Amino acid sequence: MNIFWFIPTHGDSRYLGTQTGGRAVSFSYMRQIAQAVDELGFAGALLPTGRSCEDAWVAASALIAATEKMRFLVAIRPGIMSPAQAARMAATFDRISNGRLLINVVTGGDPVELAGDGLHLSHSERYKLTDEFLTVWREIMAGKTANFSGEHLEIKEAKLMYPPVQQPYPPLYFGGSSAAGHEVAGKHIDVYLTWGEPPQQVADKIKHVRELAEKNGRTIRFGIRLHVIVRETEKEAWDAANELIKYVDDNMITAAQRTFARFDSEGQRRMAQLHQGNRDSLEISPNLWAGVGLVRGGAGTALVGDPATVAARIKEYAELGIETFILSGYPHLEEAYRVAELLFPHLPIHTNRRREETQIISPFGEIVANAYYPKKKEVRSS
Numbered sequence: 001m002n003i004f005w006f007i008p009t010h011g012d013s014r015y016l017g018t019q020t021g022g023r024a025v026s027f028s029y030m031r032q033i034a035q036a037v038d039e040l041g042f043a044g045a046l047l048p049t050g051r052s053c054e055d056a057w058v059a060a061s062a063l064i065a066a067t068e069k070m071r072f073l074v075a076i077r078p079g080i081m082s083p084a085q086a087a088r089m090a091a092t093f094d095r096i097s098n099g100r101l102l103i104n105v106v107t108g109g110d111p112v113e114l115a116g117d118g119l120h121l122s123h124s125e126r127y128k129l130t131d132e133f134l135t136v137w138r139e140i141m142a143g144k145t146a147n148f149s150g151e152h153l154e155i156k157e158a159k160l161m162y163p164p165v166q167q168p169y170p171p172l173y174f175g176g177s178s179a180a181g182h183e184v185a186g187k188h189i190d191v192y193l194t195w196g197e198p199p200q201q202v203a204d205k206i207k208h209v210r211e212l213a214e215k216n217g218r219t220i221r222f223g224i225r226l227h228v229i230v231r232e233t234e235k236e237a238w239d240a241a242n243e244l245i246k247y248v249d250d251n252m253i254t255a256a257q258r259t260f261a262r263f264d265s266e267g268q269r270r271m272a273q274l275h276q277g278n279r280d281s282l283e284i285s286p287n288l289w290a291g292v293g294l295v296r297g298g299a300g301t302a303l304v305g306d307p308a309t310v311a312a313r314i315k316e317y318a319e320l321g322i323e324t325f326i327l328s329g330y331p332h333l334e335e336a337y338r339v340a341e342l343l344f345p346h347l348p349i350h351t352n353r354r355r356e357e358t359q360i361i362s363p364f365g366e367i368v369a370n371a372y373y374p375k376k377k378e379v380r381s382s
Helices: 027-040 056-064 083-096 111-116 123-141 179-188 199-215 234-244 250-261 266-275 307-320 332-342
Strands: 002-006 044-046 071-076 101-105 146-149 154-158 172-174 191-195 221-230 283-285 302-305 322-328
Touching: 002 027, 002 332, 027 044, 027 056, 027 332, 056 071, 056 083, 071 083, 083 101, 083 123, 083 154, 123 146, 123 154, 123 179, 172 179, 179 199, 191 199, 191 266, 191 322, 199 221, 199 307, 221 234, 221 307, 221 332, 234 302, 250 266, 302 307, 307 322, 322 332
Parallel strands: 002 044, 002 322, 044 071, 071 101, 101 172, 172 191, 191 221, 221 302, 221 322
Antiparallel strands: 146 154
């Protein structure tokens, strides 16, 4: 089981929908989160992409030297980048980071934002372009000279002079919920990502994408993108969930959902269906809460509960075939520590965390009364 975190390059907050408790994006803050990810033993972190975010490639590149072990999941954008340029960027990052790059393939779901980037293709045409893009990108990254003539791309003699550390290329992650997205995943992708839908819906997706991969003679792994609100007790967790949206009102929900409705993303449509803009019935599956999606695009659900309960829900997804869990929580710096402290002991993961508790000169926790080492609380995994 791989547990990833999230670096909020679009800003962070204690609450949704308000400036109260808000935190501006700064390199110092991103570095704090990245170093927490690195120190606490997360496998890596996702950096989001889009016009509301700081550029993911620049931000991630700046964080390489501030970290040692964590991996960076960074987006390539078919139609906005050329496959050859994206290959050079990926190979350079992979070498400089000594093999710590993961690639997130983002086709895009907001026609207004995409038009601002100069991309005017329909939903189905963007996936055709993504198919062509990845065909070329994979050839270039594998050290081949790419010549390609397609409906959207015309490539002649494209090649990479400096290969990546990871061979044949850094693993490809991708989340597309439409039939066209599934086809692309089955043909090209290493790890298919879903947003946090109820387990049966996730199981249906896994089954379909796995079948498509098998038709292409490939195997594929699976991951899920979720928020998490974990506290020592169930009540504390649900109180924290309600606290997160206490400034969100009906007008704000209506405005946010109106914006999301213009998206041609099937994944966004499925997220909106989970709550239908109604804050009265947000627990859509045991401990799966859709409150985040009232005003946030993309991943809109959170696992809420005490550590044993949240771990049990995570293991339910793992039993379906999910190996990678990309988690986040507000605010992301504090919640990274909370998740590592409360949730990690209940999960079958290897964190690579340095074990300060074994070092006399740096005990884990404050020495009691200047004389006694603190005792470790035994955690029983569920």
